[in-house]
Each structure stands twice: as C-alpha cells, then as structure tokens.
Amino acid sequence: MAQPLFPVDQETRQWATFLHLSLLAGLLVPGAGFVLPIVLWQIKKNELPGIDAHGKVVANWIISALIYGVISGMLVFVLVGFPLLGVLGLLTLIFPIIGAIKANEGELWVYPLSIRVFS
Structure with a gap:
C-alpha cells in the first residue's frame, strides 16, 4: 500500500531509506x-x-511487532506460537527492506498488519 508523497528531494528519500533500514x-x-x-x-x-x-510508519511497526511477539510468545505454550514467531521474524526482515525500497523511490509504504498508533 504505497502512498505517493509530495515531490521528495534526494536527501529526504535517503534519510527515509536509512530510517526503514535502521529497524x-x-x-x-x-x-x-x-x-x-x-x-x-x-x-x-x-x-x-x-x-x-515514515517515522510514524516505522514506530507503528515497532509497537505492532512487540505486541505480536508477546502474544506469540505466550502461545508457545500451546505450540501455536512457534510458527507465529517464525513468521514474525520473517516479516521484521522483509517489511523494512520493502519500506526502504519504496522510500528510496519517494513513496510511503505502510507496513501491512501494522497497528496504527501514530497517524
């Protein structure tokens, strides 16, 4: 779900890319x-x-990933949490890379499954 921003200069695109990759x-x-x-x-x-x-998108993902991690950690006791933690681990690798690519193109990509705390 990429959202084009207003015309973005190179410095903003570069820092937005760094912001996503810093995850x-x-x-x-x-x-x-x-x-x-x-x-x-x-x-x-x-x-x-x-x-x-971009900062709000990243902060929303951090909060969401922490919540999903805690819930998955609790579900480990019923064995459902193990695959959920695996999926969460993959998403925490993949989403920042996609966000960084989109940011470098001047777009804002809202991470799927992210709880919108900051809007």
Whole structure:
C-alpha cells in the first residue's frame, strides 16, 4: 500500500531509506532496532518534513511487532506460537527492506498488519 508523497528531494528519500533500514540494526546490536529508528525520526522530522510520515510508519511497526511477539510468545505454550514467531521474524526482515525500497523511490509504504498508533 504505497502512498505517493509530495515531490521528495534526494536527501529526504535517503534519510527515509536509512530510517526503514535502521529497524535491521537489531541484528547487529540487540535493542538497536528499537532505539535507532526512533532517534533518527526525532532528529530529522523537523529538518525534513517528509521524514515524519515514515517515522510514524516505522514506530507503528515497532509497537505492532512487540505486541505480536508477546502474544506469540505466550502461545508457545500451546505450540501455536512457534510458527507465529517464525513468521514474525520473517516479516521484521522483509517489511523494512520493502519500506526502504519504496522510500528510496519517494513513496510511503505502510507496513501491512501494522497497528496504527501514530497517524
């Protein structure tokens, strides 16, 4: 569900791409995938107005993934949680990559299954 934004300059597209890819920082440093995107969003949202929408999409996904992870973790006791955690793991790899590609093209891609806390 890509939404074209107003004409986006190269710097905004670049930082939006970094913002989406920063979700993957948790693969290198535990917890960085939660902190780094929020920090980038807060630092750049006033300087580059187009970043605010991308930051909200990323923050919504972080919150959604945490909720889905907790629910899946509880469902491990009835064995349903194992495949759900596997699917969630794949989605947390795939969604930021698609979001980054779309951001680099100047589009805003709202992650599917994301709970809209920030709009």
